[in-house]
Amino acid sequence: MAGLFLSFEGIDGSGKSTQARRLTETLRSKGHAVTLTREPGGSPGAEEIRRLVLEGATDRWSPETEILLFTAARRDHLEKTIRPALARGEIVITDRFADSTRIFQGITRGDLTETVDRLHALMIGIEPDLTLLFDLDPAKGLARATARAGVELRFEDMGLAFQEKARAGFLTLAARHDRFRVIDADANPDAVAESVWATLAPHLATG
Ligand code: TMP
Numbered sequence: 001m002a003g004l005f006l007s008f009e010g011i012d013g014s015g016k017s018t019q020a021r022r023l024t025e026t027l028r029s030k031g032h033a034v035t036l037t038r039e040p041g042g043s044p045g046a047e048e049i050r051r052l053v054l055e056g057a058t059d060r061w062s063p064e065t066e067i068l069l070f071t072a073a074r075r076d077h078l079e080k081t082i083r084p085a086l087a088r089g090e091i092v093i094t095d096r097f098a099d100s101t102r103i104f105q106g107i108t109r110g111d112l113t114e115t116v117d118r119l120h121a122l123m124i125g126i127e128p129d130l131t132l133l134f135d136l137d138p139a140k141g142l143a144r145a146t147a148r149a150g151v152e153l154r155f156e157d158m159g160l161a162f163q164e165k166a167r168a169g170f171l172t173l174a175a176r177h178d179r180f181r182v183i184d185a186d187a188n189p190d191a192v193a194e195s196v197w198a199t200l201a202p203h204l205a206t207g
Contacts, residue, residue, distance in 0.1 A: 002086060002087065002089045003085065003086035003087070003088070003089050003090050003091065003092060004091045004129055004130075004203065004204075004205075005082070005086060005092050005094075005126070005128045005129045005130075006091065006092065006093045006094070006128055006129065006130050006131070006132070006200070007094050007096065007097040007099065007128040007130075007131045007132070008020045008093065008094070008096070008131075008132050008134065009096060009099045009131055009132070009133050009134070009170060010133055010135065010136070010141075010170065010185060011136070011138055011141045011142075011163050011166050011167050011170070012141055012142060012145040012155060012156050012163060013136075013140070013141030013142055013144035013145030013146075013156075014134035014136055014141050014185045015134060015136075015144070015185050015189065015192060016095060016132075016134040016185070017038070017095050018189060019132075019134065019183075019192055019193060019196055020036060020038075020093050020095045022189075022193050022196075023093060023193070023196055023197070023200070024036040024093055026193075026197065027091060032090075032091055032204070033091065034090060034091045034092075034093060035081065035085035035090050035091070035092045036093050036095075037077065037081050037082070037085075037092065037093070037094050037095070038094060038095035038096060039070075039073065039074060039077060039094060039095070039096040039097055039100065040053055040054065040069075040070055040073040040074075040096075041077070042077040042081045042082070042094065043076050043077045043079075043080035043081045044080075045073075045076040045080070046072075046073035046074070046076045046077045046080075049069055049070075049072060049073040049076075050073065050152075052069060053066060053069050053070065053073075053154070054151075054152040054153075054154050054155070055151050055152060056154060057154070058154060058157050058158050060154065063105045063108075063109045063110065063112055064112065064115065066104075066105045067101060067105045067106075067112065067115060067116055067119060068119075070100075070101045070105065071101065071119050071120070071123055071124065074097070074098065074101075074123075074124055075123050075124065077094075078126070082094065094128070097128060097131075098120050098124055098127070099131060099170070099173060101116050101120070102116050102117075102120075102169075103166050103169040103170055103173065104155065104166060106169075107165065107166075107169045108158070108162050108165045108169070109162075127177075127179060129179065129203070130179055130181065130199075130200070131177075131179050131180045131181070132180075132181050132183050132196060132199060132200075133170050133171075133174045133180055133181070133182045133183065134183050134185035134192075135167065135170070135171065135182050135184060135185055135186075136184075136185040136186045137186065138160060138163035138164045138167050139160060140186065141163060141167075142156060142160055181199045183195050183196060
């Protein structure tokens with residue numbers, strides 16, 4: 001597949017969405033064609049599923065049902081948005097992808113790793129070329145995330161221990177796969193944007 005596929009991952013409140021927007025602007029100003037997208041969502045069907053999974057009570061869905069819903073959303077996102085953009089040769093930046101399911105559904109509430117991996121192999125089957133993990137103290141992340149107004153707080157409502165498990169899980173995953181780069185997300189936004197650029201620049205096609 002042509003194009004470059006990037007995912008941004010991290011616990012809630014890590015600042016990755018802001019950084020994804022900033023990187024998109026920087027790349028576009030340098031003449032690159034970029035599709036900026038997000039999960040859950042990124043296509044009309046997947047945005048409908050987003051509301052189901054991010055709003056409401058924490059016990060609204062079991063982790064197993066969440067795996068199915070997030071994977072259904074991802075499949076639609078892949079078909080309608082990601083694959084077409086990569087086929088046009090664009091840089092795709094997705095704010096979350098399958099690693100979020102591996103962590104938030106796979107390990108935070110019992111071990112469902114194998115279920116996540118099997119469904120991923122069956123229905124999704126691709127990984128990003130590069131994954132930037134925005135790492136920071138979960139207490140700071142949660143404070144930032146809950147300070148935002150809105151109704152998409154189902155995962156934030158699962159509490160600090162949940163976010164701590166997620167952070168540890170992301171770091172373990174990052175240590176296992178070469179495609180990961182860990183970014184210190186505790187620095188100020190300009191410094192974080194500089195680390196993002198320094199990390200990405202070597203992967204951009206030149207000439
Ligand atoms: P966001 O705050 O980055 O938009 O992410 C929305 C929430 O969805 C976040 O709390 C993590 C959660 N999530 C999962 O639990 N599994 C997934 O597969 C994805 C993509 C997100």
